[in-house]
Amino acid sequence: MPTTPDERLRRYLEQIVPQPTLGQMLEEQPDHESVPAVPTAPRAQVRQARTAVEKLAVGRELTPAERFTLEAIVLPDQRPAIDIVDGDFAVDHPLWSHFAGQAIRAVLRRVITSIGRIELPGHPTLPYGGTGFVVGPGLLMTNRHVAEIFAAGLGAAGLSFRPGLSAGVDFRRERGRDGSLFLAVRQVVMIHPYWDMALLRVDGLTAMQAPIPLSLRSPEELAGRDVAVIGYPAFDPRNDAEVQHTVFGGVYNVKRLQPGKLTGSGLIASFGKSVTAALHDSSTLGGNSGSAVIDVATGHVAAVHFAGHYLVTNYAVPARELSRDARVVDAGVVFAAVPRPEPEVWADWWDIADPREVATTTTTAAPSRDRVTLQPDGAASTTVITVPLEISVRIGTAAPVAPPPGAVAAGAVVDGALERAVEPTHDLDYSSRRGYDPDFLGVAVPLPKPTKPKTLARLDDGDHVIAYHHFSLAMHKSRRLAIFTACNLDASPQRKRPEPGRDYTRKGLGGLGGNDTERWFTDPRIPQIHQLPDRFFARDQGAFDRGHLVRREDVAWGTTYDQVRTANGDSFHTTNCSPQVAGFNRSDGAVNWGALEDVVQRQAGKDRLSIMAGPVLAAGDRVFTGVDDTGDVQVQIPSEYWKVVLAADGDRLQAFAFVLEQDLADVPLEFAVDAPWRQHMIAIRELEAKLGTLRFPKAMHDADQSGTELGEAVRASAALDLVAS
Incomplete structure (x- = not known):
């Protein structure tokens, strides 16, 4: 790329x-x-x-x-964006003048009325979710990531609307027109476990909203064909604003026809796996999610748009791939020819989504729309079904299906042992916590002072500083995230492994079995509404990592094994957790965010460090709708984090400040959070101004190493940019 x-x-x-x-x-x-x-x-x-x-x-x-x-x-x-008004369009672009020809225009006018905007009535932050189109009697197709804004669950069983949320579709929403043709979404029929696709049930469709047949031809067969992406592009802050205004005329959220070409197929990451998507080069934006990619020669859906890289390519779910899935066919989706579903296609993913379902499929030319689901009780039996053909189906005990790599069903047995979510071993006597030691380096480094102390959560004694073993933090009570953390690190071998022969691995310190995973826990000393529970991170559809603000490795030290173990456990309080995209604290062989301490340690030649860190809590941070222990919750997700690593050279303090921001230029998924991170070194005064919520002590300002010879050595070693003032 x-x-x-x-x-x-x-x-x-x-x-x-x-x-x-x-x-x-x-x-x-x-x-x-x-x-x-x-x-x-x-x-x-x-x-x-x-x-x-x-x-x-x-x-x-x-x-x-x-x-x-x-x-x-x-x-x-x-690659223009053409207005659709009163269900019609006019083409004046020379390259696309043939779209105004009688044949293509008739094809496109026929499908335009079956494509609508997915509405989110009453949603606190989003005016709409994307685009959807009619694919069968009472059936809409859109993207999975659009449906998951208002729906919970995966697969075809047990799906529901998120508490307090609803959805609908408006088939108008045209430029300069006030009219509306709104229908409520009555049921979430399917959220596909493999593809970024969902099916929704609506009532009240008329002959004007006829199903658009899905093509059975592959992206390779259709490569080079003219297509029209029809949907509702929204302004996208990741792309150049002026260019967007030029292409879209400064008008967004209305129905547009965006011509382009299919260019074959390519790989893209989607919901934790790599999929082979159809590629096209129309001008799309966020809001086009779920748009139909129409083959203008036939009027069939070639693919379902779901993602795009600006000035690179766009990605779509190939319609042919959906025809291979018997569950999609049986749901009532209309195809351009007789589909031939494959019984085992994506069975591993369906087994995880609907583990108790055994689907029966036929290989006849015209599959029945009447779906029969058989639930064996473990004993072999023979059932005769007349539909009207007589089919004998023998059912025995279900054979286990291997899950996809890296995926584990709830309650699954892994390598002969049950996988459990377990709270790591931690000290239940909170009176023993001493917290961050400001004199740890031999030079006093006080905690930063908040500029708005009323925004912070409080302990029973009124203090906003929450102490743990070797670290302290303060919580922003409405954002439910730490406003800062401060910890002491002793990397000397005698402190990291004080009792040779004991198990100092992550699972060993946490008291976890070989197949167990860590379940984070809240702090009982502050109100639950001022912190996020583990459920928020466990039910976020894989959007975020549970990110340690204070690294587990930094505080897991002591003079005894029990001290190391309890400090390790303290790092799993959800107060120390911030939702971070993949890669924030994961080591990938390069110098990552969590390894900056190591870089400073090497350059300064010291075993002892103090580290302060936290998120940049900006008013414009994007809102993510998740679930806490009481129901749905909206949480603003930080896009930047900061860290100050402190060392002492004799009685002289040294401070190295960094910021980490998301580079959204190459984010493939529309309305997604995932992104690469970019690191910078920054002056303490610039960091303080950027945050606006904290005042760092004078000792840190005086010790700032940005622009010094040692600071340059650290920056070069970590391959960082320097933020210019």
Whole structure:
């Protein structure tokens, strides 16, 4: 995948516009006044775009202005977003003028009325969830990640609406039109365990909302075909705002037709696995999730759009793949020809989602829509069913189905032992906690002071500092996350392993069996509503890691084995947990966030460190709807974290400050949180200004190593950028 914006833009342009054609387009662009749908660029911008093309051809770096100008001229011309008004559209773009031809226009007008916006009535933060389209009698198809905004469960059994939430579909929502055609979603029929696809039941569909047949042709067969993505693109803050405004005319959330081409298939991560998705190059945004990718030659659904990389490609669930699943066929989805489902396709994933279901399928040319589910009680039996064919089905004890790699069903037996979620061993006598020691380094380093102390959770004695073994923290009571943590680290061998021969592994210290997993626990000293329970992280559909703010390895030390064990256990309080995307504290062979202490330790040559850390609690943090012990809960998820590592050289303090932010430029999933992280070194004064919620002690300001020789050595060793003031 391209690694720089210029390389990404160059490859994208090569994909959608051959270079000679691009040059001709830029030469002719000033004459486009007669084409109102294509913005006319000033001659200076055209010259700048032409210069950008020449520089890309020889590998020279573009200026931001050149990159913007080239995108703003090419994208609206080559991959426009066309308004749909009163169920119809007008095409003035020369490249797509054939869409106005009688045959294609008739095909698209027929399907437009069957595509609607997934509404979220009463949702506290989201106006709508994405796009859906009719695929059978009373049946809508959309993305799994759209349905999971308002629905709970996985598979086809036991699905429900999240408490207090509902959904509907509006088949209008057009630009400049106030009319609405809203139907309530009555039932969540399916949330597919493998593909990013869901089925919803609605009542009240008319002949105007006829099912759109799904194609049985593969992405490879359809590669190079013209397609139209029809949906409701929303403004996406991850992409260039000015380019978006140019392509979409500054108008979002309304029905659009976005032409492009199918380009084959490719791999993408989806819900913890790698899937082979269909690829297309239409201009899509968040809000297009669940859009139908229509083959304009036939009017069939070639794929279901679910993700996109800006200026790279877009990903969609191939319709042909859905035809292979008997459960999808039996749900009533209409296909363009007779589907031939494969009995065992994705059986491992279905077994996890609906473990007690035994589905019977036939291989006849026309599968019945009447679904029969048999529940054996363990004893072999023979059942005769007339449907109207007489079929003899022998049922014995169900053979175990191996789950997909890395997946374990609830209550499953793994390697002969039951997997359990167990609280790690921890001290139940909270009076023994001493917390962070400000004199640990031999130089006094007091805790930071909050600028708004009324926002913090309080102990019974009124103190906001919550002490544990070797660390302390303070909780923001409405965000339910720590506003800061502070810990002491002693990395000397005699403190890390004070009693040789004992088990110092993570499971050994936690008292866990070989197949057990850790269940985090709340702190009884503060109100439950001021902290997040383990259930929030266990029921988040895999969106986040349980991220240690204070590293377990940093505080698991002592003069006895019991001290190491109890300190280890304290790190599993949910007060020390912050929802973090995958990769935050996981080691991947490079210097990751959790290893910054190690870098400072090597450079400073010290066994003893003090570390302060926490999330950047920004007002604009995105809201995630999850579940706590009382029901649904909305939690703002931080996109940045900070850390200050402190060491002492004799009586001289040294402070190294860092921030970690998400780089959202290459996030593939629309409306998703997952993203790579980017690390920076930052001056203490800049960090304090960035947070606005804490005041660091003068000793830390005076000890700031950003810009010093030692600070540069740390930065170089960790391959970090320096945040300029």
